[in-house]
Amino acid sequence: MQTAMFYLLAIGLLILSYSKDKMKTKKSVMKAVKSIENMMPQFIGIIILVGVMLAVIDPQTISRFIGSGSGWLGVALAAIVGGITLIPGFIAFPTAALLLHGGAGYMQVGAFVSSLMMVGVVTVPLETKFFGKKVTFKRNILAFLYAFVVAFIIGKVMGEI
Amino acid sequence: MKNFLKRYRFTLVMVLVTIGLYLFSPTTGEKALDTIGYSFKELLSVLPPIFILLGLLDVWVPKETMMKYMGEGSGLKGVLISIFIGSAAAGPLYGAFPLAGVFMKKGVKFTNVLIFIGAWSTTKIPMFLFELTALGTRFAVTRLIASMVGIFIIAHLVDKSTSKEEVDQIYATAVKMNS
Numbered sequence: 090m091q092t093a094m095f096y097l098l099a100i101g102l103l104i105l106s107y108s109k110d111k112m113k114t115k116k117s118v119m120k121a122v123k124s125i126e127n128m129m130p131q132f133i134g135i136i137i138l139v140g141v142m143l144a145v146i147d148p149q150t151i152s153r154f155i156g157s158g159s160g161w162l163g164v165a166l167a168a169i170v171g172g173i174t175l176i177p178g179f180i181a182f183p184t185a186a187l188l189l190h191g192g193a194g195y196m197q198v199g200a201f202v203s204s205l206m207m208v209g210v211v212t213v214p215l216e217t218k219f220f221g222k223k224v225t226f227k228r229n230i231l232a233f234l235y236a237f238v239v240a241f242i243i244g245k246v247m248g249e250i
Numbered sequence: 251m252k253n254f255l256k257r258y259r260f261t262l263v264m265v266l267v268t269i270g271l272y273l274f275s276p277t278t279g280e281k282a283l284d285t286i287g288y289s290f291k292e293l294l295s296v297l298p299p300i301f302i303l304l305g306l307l308d309v310w311v312p313k314e315t316m317m318k319y320m321g322e323g324s325g326l327k328g329v330l331i332s333i334f335i336g337s338a339a340a341g342p343l344y345g346a347f348p349l350a351g352v353f354m355k356k357g358v359k360f361t362n363v364l365i366f367i368g369a370w371s372t373t374k375i376p377m378f379l380f381e382l383t384a385l386g387t388r389f390a391v392t393r394l395i396a397s398m399v400g401i402f403i404i405a406h407l408v409d410k411s412t413s414k415e416e417v418d419q420i421y422a423t424a425v426k427m428n429s
Contacts, residue, residue, distance in 0.1 A: 092295055092296055092299070095296075095299035095300060095303070095376070096298075096299045098299065098303065099298070099299035099300075099302040099303050099306075100299075102302075102303065102306055103302060103306065106306055106309075106310065113309050113310065114306075114309075116305075116309050117302070117305035117306045117308065117309040117310070118302065118305060119305075120304075120305040120308055120309065121298075121301040121302045121304065121305035122301075124301050124304065124305070125297055125298070125301050130257045130258045130259075130260060130261050132293060133258075133261045133264075134258075134260035134261040134263075134264050136286055136289045136290060136293065137261065137264035137265065137267075137268055137282075137286055138264050139285070139289070140268075140282045140283070140284075140285035140286035140289060141264070141267055141268055141271060141282045143281075143282070143285050144271070144278050144279070144281035144282035144285060145271070145278060145282075182377075182380045182381050182383075182384035182385060183288075183289075183384055185384060185385055186384040186385055189385065195389060198385070198389075199389070199393060202381070202385075202393065203372070203393065203396075203397065206343070206371050206372045206377075206397075207368070207371045207372055207397075207400075207404075209343050209344070212343060212344045212347075215344050215347055216344075216347055218347075218427075219347045219348070219350055219351045219354075219420075219423075219424065219427075220347075220350075220420060221416065221419070221420050221423070223412070223416065224408060224412055224416070224420065227407070227408050227411060227412075228364070228367070228404065228408050231403075231404045231407055231408065232371075232400075232404060235400045235403070235404060238396065238400065239393060239396045239397065239400065242392060242396045243389065243392055243393060243396070246388065246392045247388065247389065247392075
């Protein structure tokens with residue numbers, strides 16, 4: 090559904106753009122193609138890595154560690170794993186859904202998704218280049234701690250605590 | 251060719267690992283291939299329109315115009331635009347850092363840059379739609395609201411705990427990197 094919406098929007102704006110300025114439209118399309126091509130190696134590598142990981146690691150094993158009975162220790166574990174790993178959202182959410190089906194708790198999955206998106210241990214070197222050590226450190230630590238807040242709120246809303 | 255090999259080194263290693271896994275255990279290998287195939291289909295269907303939209307934005311909207319609305323004294327408007335750009339963008343978080351660098355060079359307010367990073371990391375519209383379908387409305391909406399609040403708290407705390415000299419230095423670096 091959402092994909093169809095994006096296609097409609099993209100095609101509509103592309104036609105509008107083309108009717109206004111052919112050159113500019115060509116340039117935008119070239120930019121789009123170039124950005125996709127730029128990111129392809131990473132995308133493909135990560136997709137295969139995650140596919141292999143998910144096949145080798147039994148979701149039930151993960152779910153045992155971060156099961157609904159694992160409490161705050163499970164939340165902490167999920168937040169740490171989420172902070173270290175780098176999984177794009179379109180894989181992260183199906184993975185999170187798999188974990189839920191495998192018995193993981195909502196709180197733990199909430200912490201995992203939250204720190205996965207906001208904390209980036211792998212990207213700290215890049216972030217430091219733009220924001221300096223101190224700001225990078227502060228932002229990541231705060232985002233990590235906030236994953237616990239998210240876990241708490243989700244636990245309340247989903248009726249786990 | 252050499253360049254291609256270098257760029258796709260990670261991919262090639264992963265392909266070899268998958269082949270190895272398949273030879274070692276065909277069932278596990280097939281499981282991996284299933285997931286990979288599914289992810290690929292998703293990637294190929296979702297990426298093109300998003301990147302077309304980004305390309306159009308890049309070409310049609312001058313950066314200077316964007317900056318005018320997000321600098322010091324831009325108030326609530328600047329905050330909302332920062333959230334909007336961060337949320338509308340596609341790509342992983344590290345894609346946001348270079349853009350944040352350009353923002354700083356053009357004089358976007360520090361809290362707005364931090365809010366933009368927060369929005370990019372966690373309130374992306376396409377990602378939210380993914381989350382909605384994968385984890386359910388109740389979970390996704392709760393997390394979205396909690397994250398929104400979190401973005402402001404984190405941006406505020408980082409901003410307040412960073413001295414003006416430090417911010418100036420970060421901005422000076424951004425100018426140097428983008429000149």
